[in-house]
Each structure stands twice: as C-alpha cells, then as structure tokens.
Amino acid sequence: MHGTNGTGGRLRGRNGLAAAGPINFGPLAYWVGFNLRMAQEAAFQAFSRRSQEIGESPGRFATLTLIARNPGISQTELSQANGRDKSSLTPVVEDLVRRGLIERKRMDSDRRTYRLNLTPAGKKVLTTMTRCARRHERNLDHLIGARDRKRFIQILKKIAAGIE
Amino acid sequence: MHGTNGTGGRLRGRNGLAAAGPINFGPLAYWVGFNLRMAQEAAFQAFSRRSQEIGESPGRFATLTLIARNPGISQTELSQANGRDKSSLTPVVEDLVRRGLIERKRMDSDRRTYRLNLTPAGKKVLTTMTRCARRHERNLDHLIGARDRKRFIQILKKIAAGIE
DNA sequence: TATTGTTATACTCTATAACTATA
DNA sequence: TATAGTTATAGAGTATAACAATA
Numbered sequence: 001m002h003g004t005n006g007t008g009g010r011l012r013g014r015n016g017l018a019a020a021g022p023i024n025f026g027p028l029a030y031w032v033g034f035n036l037r038m039a040q041e042a043a044f045q046a047f048s049r050r051s052q053e054i055g056e057s058p059g060r061f062a063t064l065t066l067i068a069r070n071p072g073i074s075q076t077e078l079s080q081a082n083g084r085d086k087s088s089l090t091p092v093v094e095d096l097v098r099r100g101l102i103e104r105k106r107m108d109s110d111r112r113t114y115r116l117n118l119t120p121a122g123k124k125v126l127t128t129m130t131r132c133a134r135r136h137e138r139n140l141d142h143l144i145g146a147r148d149r150k151r152f153i154q155i156l157k158k159i160a161a162g163i164e
Numbered sequence: 165m166h167g168t169n170g171t172g173g174r175l176r177g178r179n180g181l182a183a184a185g186p187i188n189f190g191p192l193a194y195w196v197g198f199n200l201r202m203a204q205e206a207a208f209q210a211f212s213r214r215s216q217e218i219g220e221s222p223g224r225f226a227t228l229t230l231i232a233r234n235p236g237i238s239q240t241e242l243s244q245a246n247g248r249d250k251s252s253l254t255p256v257v258e259d260l261v262r263r264g265l266i267e268r269k270r271m272d273s274d275r276r277t278y279r280l281n282l283t284p285a286g287k288k289v290l291t292t293m294t295r296c297a298r299r300h301e302r303n304l305d306h307l308i309g310a311r312d313r314k315r316f317i318q319i320l321k322k323i324a325a326g327i328e
Numbered sequence: 329t330a331t332t333g334t335t336a337t338a339c340t341c342t343a344t345a346a347c348t349a350t351a
Numbered sequence: 352t353a354t355a356g357t358t359a360t361a362g363a364g365t366a367t368a369a370c371a372a373t374a
Contacts, residue, residue, distance in 0.1 A: 023245040026233040028226065031297065032304040033207055035317050038324040040204035041247070043197055046328040059364080062192065069190035076332060081187040083205070088365055090334060112332040112373050133195065140196040143322045148315060153199050155316055158307045160202040164210040223341085240355060252342055254357060276350045276355040331374075339366080347358070 036159075047136045056129055063092055064118065064126045067102060072115040101125055200323075211300045220293055227256055228282065228290045231266055236279040265289055 028034040047058050066081055067073060075093060079086040093116070096102040101122035104114040118126065144152055192198040211222050230245055231237060239257060243250040257280070260266040265286035268278040282290065308316055 023230065023237075023241070024233040025245075026229050027294070027297075028229055030317065031301050032308065032313075032317060032320075033211055033297070033300060034226070035320040035324065036200075036204045036207055038247075039320040040200045042324045042327045043200055047197055049328070057363090062198070065190050065192055066187065069188040073187075074332075077187070081189075083202075084364090085366055086333065087335085087367080091364095093333095110332085110374070114333075130191070133191075133197070136197060137195050139327065140323065143326050144196065144319050148319060149196075151312060152316065152319055153194065153196060155308050155312060156196075156199040156203040159304065160199065160206045162307050163206045163303065164213070221340095238355075248341090249343055250356065251344080251358085257356095274351070274355085278356075329374100332372085333370105334372105335368100335370075337367085337369105340364090341362105342364105343362085344360090345358100346360105347356105349355085349357105351352100351354075 043136075043140060046139070047133070050132050050136055051129065054128055054132060056125070059092065060096070061126075061129045061133060063089075063096070064101065064122060064129065067116050068118050068123070068126055071117050074113045074115065076113075078116065096122070207300075207304060210303070211297070214296050214300055215293070218292055218296055220289070223256065224260070225290075225293045225297060227253075227260070228265065228286060228293065231280050232282050232287070232290055235281050238277050238279065240277075242280065260286070 025034075044058065051057050051061065062082065063078070066078055070077070070081075073081075075089050076086050079089045082089075093102070093104070097104060100119055102116055103119050104116055107113045107115055141149060189198075208222065215221050215225065226246065227242070230242055234241070234245075237245075239253050240250050243253045246253075257266070257268070261268060263285075264283055266280055267283055268280055271277045271279055305313060
C-alpha cells in the first residue's frame with residue numbers, strides 16, 4: 001500500500017535532493033475520498049482488462065445488463081438508470097445494434113420512443129460477460145472478506161445515495 | 165437507493181409497454197464493482213462541486229498535496245505517485261506554474277530533472293482546498309459512521325493494492 | 329409546448345510514440 | 352544507451368445546445 005512516513009517532510013540526501021524513498025501522501029492517506037478513488041480505479045482497470053479479453057468494455061456490460069433486466073426499456077430510461085445524459089447513449093446503442101447484440105423497435109403507441117431488447121447474440125455475449133464479472137467479483141470478495149462484505153456494500157450504497 | 169424487484173423481469177402494462185416503474189439492476193445491485201463505481205462517482209462529483217466553488221479541481225488538490233508533502237519531488241516521481249503517465253502531468257504542471265502556485269527548478273546534479281515546490285501562493289491555495297476537503301470528509305464520515313470508518317478505509321486500501 | 333432521440337460540437341482526462349536534452 | 356520531460360496526437364467518455372419528428 002501507499003506508505004506514509006509519519007510526521008511529513010520527506011527524506012532528503014545531504015545536498016537537498018529529494019530521496020528516492022517512499023512518497024508521503026499526507027492526509028490523502030487516511031481520507032475516504034482519496035482511498036475510494038484509488039480502490040475504484042484499481043478495480044475498474046482490473047475489470048477493464050478482463051472485459052477487453054472478450055472484446056467488450058465495462059460500460060457495455062452495464063448497458064446490456066440493464067436492457068436484459070428491463071426488456072423494452074427506452075433510451076431515456078436507460079440513460080437515467082446509468083446517470084448519464086441521453087445523448088451519451090446514442091453512439092453506444094448504435095454500436096450494439098450494429099453488432100447485432102440489441103434490437104430497437106418503435107413503440108406503436110408513441111412513435112418517438114424506441115424499445116430496446118437483447119437479441120439471442122446479445123444474450124450470449126451477456127452470459128460470457130457475466131461469467132467474467134463473477135470472476136472479478138470473487139477476486140474482490142476475497143480481498144474484502146466474507147464477514148465484512150455486506151456491511152461494505154451497504155456503506156457504498158449509502159455514499160452513492162446520500163452524499164451532498 | 166437503487167431498488168430491485170426481486171426475481172427480475174420488469175413490470176409491464178397490458179400491451180407489452182415497459183412500465184415507468186423502478187429499474188431492475190439485476191446482479192449489479194449487489195456486486196462490489198458496480199457499487200464501488202457508483203459511490204466513487206457520487207463522492208467525486210460532490211467534491212468537484214465544492215472545488216469549483218473555489219476555482220480548483222480534485223486533481224489539482226492531489227497534485228498540490230503531494231508536492232507540499234514531498235518538497236523537491238520530480239515530475240516523474242509525482243506522476244508515478246498519482247498512477248499516471250508523466251506526459252499527463254506536463255499540462256498540469258504548466259498550469260500550476262503559470263498561476264504561480266508552484267515553482268520548478270532544475271537540479272544541479274542532473275539537469276534533466278526538475279524539482280517542484282509550492283510557492284507561498286500555492287501554500288495558501290492548498291490551505292483553502294484542504295479546508296474544503298475536510299468538510300467533504302466530514303460529510304462522508306457521517307454517512308459511514310465512526311464505528312466502521314477505519315475498517316472501511318482498510319478494505320479500500322486492500323482493494324487498491326491487491327486487485328489482480 | 330413538451331418529449332424522444334440525434335447531431336454537432338467541445339471538454340477533460342488519459343495514453344502512446346516520437347522527440348530533445350541531458351546523462 | 353538510458354532517463355526526464357515535452358510534443359503531437361488520438362481515444363474514451365461525457366456534456367450542452369439546437370434540431371426533427373412526434374405527442
């Protein structure tokens with residue numbers, strides 16, 4: 001982990017050069033915000049690498065899962081569930097349609113709206129990605145420990161829902 | 165928080181339209197990776213807003229703190245401490261020098277290397293940002309609870325250090 | 329008038345590779 | 352040859368605003 005060396009002020013050689021020793025992270029070392037960011041970046045990159053091995057990305061995984069679990073969801077609903085603007089979703093949906101993983105159908109009752117659904121190919125890709133995600137989760141679970149897992153997720157949910 | 169509705173499969177009206185009900189997040193709802201991302205994004209955005217009020221950004225805060233705690237640090241060391249490529253640091257350093265918050269001095273012993281230090285103006289800005297960050301931290305602490313805080317940070321550090 | 333989705337556009341952050349100047 | 356830092360460039364992911372079609 002990121003070592004800190006106590007009181008601050010960094011080891012220096014006799015001529016004022018910064019020594020090649022451990023970095024002093026100061027208050028960053030024990031602040032939640034910084035550690036949250038470091039953990040998330042590390043976990044995200046690990047999952048990114050796994051996803052790339054099967055030619056996908058973490059974002060695609062979330063999108064496909066949300067469509068699978070909410071068949072017929074509209075693009076506006078989907079972008080809201082993701083916490084992103086609807087315009088950000090357009091190229092993603094375009095890509096998934098082009099690759100035959102989802103299909104778009106206009107609603108009969110409101111012809112402005114599209115309904116999104118997975119194709120059989122999309123379901124297959126999602127199954128593969130889910131397996132990949134489960135391996136990643138097992139890895140995380142191992143680091144967290146069974147005893148603390150539930151509480152840990154509870155706290156994360158509280159932060160996501162309650163900050164500011 | 166993100167409600168899930170049990171077994172999956174989304175409520176629908178009688179003609180197959182997706183109902184405007186709650187979104188089903190499926191396994192995302194209880195997976196660490198997803199909740200970590202949601203919590204980090206929420207916390208980061210909250211801190212971003214606070215930082216903007218004083219005309220700074222979260223990234224600048226980390227950079228200034230690292231320079232303050234490691235006087236004379238080189239750009240390569242700094243980028244490594246941040247987990248970023250050194251080329252990403254060039255525009256950041258440029259900006260901080262231009263605004264008079266840090267100073268760069270070439271080393272005498274190795275004239276390829278710059279040593280970075282805060283100026284008095286930089287120290288003042290860092291003090292303001294640190295106050296701002298402390299308020300943000302208090303907010304997070306409140307959500308986490310004093311009893312779980314230490315363990316929570318421990319777990320985050322384990323994830324940052326140990327994943328993959 | 330309001331809403332769904334698209335387009336045009338731009339911004340932030342990041343990385344890779346090639347470069348320079350030093351070592 | 353190797354290293355510190357810069358430059359050129361590109362990519363991912365995101366947002367805002369204006370727009371067309373539909374309500």
